[in-house]
Amino acid sequence: MKIYFTDFFNVDPLVLEEYGAFNISLINDLPLFIDPFLLFGSKKDEYQGLHNGIIEYLTFLKSKAEAGVSNISQIKSWYLFSEVKQNWFGYSMVGNGGSGLGEKFGRAMSSTMHIVFDDLGKERITQSSHLEKVGLFEIGVGKDNISDFTTNLTKEYLLEYTEKFALEHIDESLLKKINVDKVYFDYRLERWMPKEYTLPYLFKDFVILTPKDILTKDDNWINANDLRGDFISICNAIPNDQLRHEIFNYFQHKLPRPPKNKQNSQKEISLAVHETIKQFPEIIKYYIQKKEENKEGAKNISQQRVEEIETIFIFQITQLVEKLLSDSEFYKIRPDTSYEEALKRVEYLKDIIENKDGYRLFYIDQKPIKREEDLQIIYRLTWFASNYDVNREVNNGRGPVDYAVSKGAKNKTLIEFKLASNSKLKQNLEKQVEIYEKANNTQNSIKVILYFDSGEFEKVSKILKELKIDDKPNIVLIDAGRKISASNAK
Structure with a gap:
């Protein structure tokens, strides 16, 4: 492989x-x-x-x-x-x-x-x-x-x-x-x-x-999120008291007055910070000075982040492919339609994750994956052996769908991967893929939803029932919650 x-x-x-x-x-x-x-x-x-x-x-x-x-x-x-x-x-x-x-x-x-x-x-x-x-x-x-x-x-x-x-x-x-x-x-x-x-x-x-x-x-180690998040402490550390006063005075004037008994929104604060930084670029220099003083911190954090990527996308993917998927029918499916192949592979993936310790793939340091982008990359890496054209879709007018599996213009299936924790899951299930189907001229779509605990499962089940799509075969729920080993099960 x-x-x-x-x-x-x-x-x-x-x-x-x-x-x-x-x-x-x-x-x-x-x-x-x-x-x-x-x-x-x-x-x-x-x-x-x-x-x-x-x-x-x-x-x-x-x-x-x-x-x-x-x-x-x-x-x-x-x-x-x-x-x-x-x-x-x-x-x-x-x-x-x-x-x-x-x-x-x-x-x-x-x-x-x-x-x-x-x-x-x-x-x-x-x-x-x-x-x-x-x-x-x-x-x-x-x-x-x-x-x-x-x-x-x-x-x-x-x-x-x-x-x-x-x-x-x-x-x-x-x-x-x-x-x-x-x-x-x-x-x-x-x-x-x-x-x-x-x-x-x-x-x-x-x-x-x-x-x-x-x-x-x-x-990056030097990044806008840190600068804006640490804005107050960075400005407080500026040794020039006159400059500090001018900065905070300008910042306060850029903040709109909030309604009674309410605070400024994060968006309003961020915009005021940005305007203040443009007026006083010296703030950036003091922020960078702080970052420069912690070179070892930058090195250690980056090393940890790279190791996370190696763990998820190399070590765990390799184990999944070599020890679990290659021993199943996952890479042997050759039905006539892209929909059949896509659905069958999703079902195999579900079985591997739920019943054969494949769930381990979705954890790093015992914490579940919480980025749908990571889930989609995992799916792409495990699917590579198909003779179908499997690609993430470019924007065909209404935004990109996660994947399109196709064999010719008339044999295409759209696949949406979502996490149950997604705050816009109901909106997505209700409208998003149907819009994509129209834009991509296909009637075949599969929605795959990954959940990690009973609370997330109940949330998804409630949404599906409310939308009256809880019995649809093209909506696949996958339980990626941590499993008790057979030797410990009572």
């Missing part, structure tokens, strides 16, 4: 582990990304060199912004990058393709460079400048934008890192010489240049490996 890099390229997983690279899935993106702070905080000279390279490029961009970059061709040349999909990380809805950095991002970053990076190379409060600052200043610039920018600016190192491993450990029949676009920036020519590498090659594209110790999930 082939899911991971080591499976497809016949590499011992221990060899890849010793090299320090993450064993990526070559079926679907995994929710990890490079955190530039881990480069800055590392004791490795090569990582610090990568961070310095990012700062050097930001310095170049700032000099051009100050000179007045308005030409769209310049913005496209210097700010726009496609996602480096070959590393198989990110939040892609299908496979490993993402949107990358578009013109909107380029214009926003170009127009704010002189404000966000006002002390670039002349830092007094912080030890260094950081690419992540643009995500603190601008709403809408998130971790995916920072990740795409970081990955593109470190692409030369990642390609060399991958080539070195490939030449030493992978059969040459699985390698190919590739002329890769936009590898390094020539400051004399002021343009990105290509470079040739010998790389692992699969699915008509090359593959990039990434060291585990520069990866994280959820958020």
Whole structure:
């Protein structure tokens, strides 16, 4: 069964582990990304060199912004990058393709460079400048934008890192010489240049490996959620009392007066914080100073997050596929219609989870998975052996459905995966998939609902009865609650 890099390229997983690279899935993106702070905080000279390279490029961009970059061709040349999909990380809805950095991002970053990076190379409060600052200043610039920018600016190192491993450990029949676009920036020519590498090659594209110790999930160490959540304590720690007073005075004026006996909403507070930060960018510097003082914390937390991803999407998926699913009929189903195959596989998955210890897949540190995105990735990774085209749907007019299983335009089944804990479950069951069916021109749909305890089961059962769909065969409930072992059962 082939899911991971080591499976497809016949590499011992221990060899890849010793090299320090993450064993990526070559079926679907995994929710990890490079955190530039881990480069800055590392004791490795090569990582610090990568961070310095990012700062050097930001310095170049700032000099051009100050000179007045308005030409769209310049913005496209210097700010726009496609996602480096070959590393198989990110939040892609299908496979490993993402949107990358578009013109909107380029214009926003170009127009704010002189404000966000006002002390670039002349830092007094912080030890260094950081690419992540643009995500603190601008709403809408998130971790995916920072990740795409970081990955593109470190692409030369990642390609060399991958080539070195490939030449030493992978059969040459699985390698190919590739002329890769936009590898390094020539400051004399002021343009990105290509470079040739010998790389692992699969699915008509090359593959990039990434060291585990520069990866994280959820958020960068420097992130807007922390800044806004710790806003009061960060401002209280500012040593300049006059500046503190001005900040809090401005913040209070930006908060709308709430109705009598009520408090400001979280949305109102967040907007006031954002407006205050734009007025006093110094707040960002004091926040970053606090983050810089805890480099070891960043390293330890990121390591824990990466280990979680390894546990859920590698170790537990491997056990499920090799020890449970491969011994069942899960990979042998070949009915005539996509609906029959999809429903039959869901039923096998239900049996494995409920009766054969498959429920363990959905727990990490004895806590159940609470993100539907993780559930959907698990489903994708376990289904890969089908001869049907199984993909997460692109937006066909009314939003993406979790998966469409098809064999031709007229043989398509839509599959929705939901957690019972989803606060909008009733709304989804009532309308969402029916809307998708119309948009995708299919009458076949399956709704799979995962629950972890009796309370969640009762909630789902009540909703199904209220909607009068509790007897529908295409609605499958799966009990992923922890099971008592047979030896302990009375």
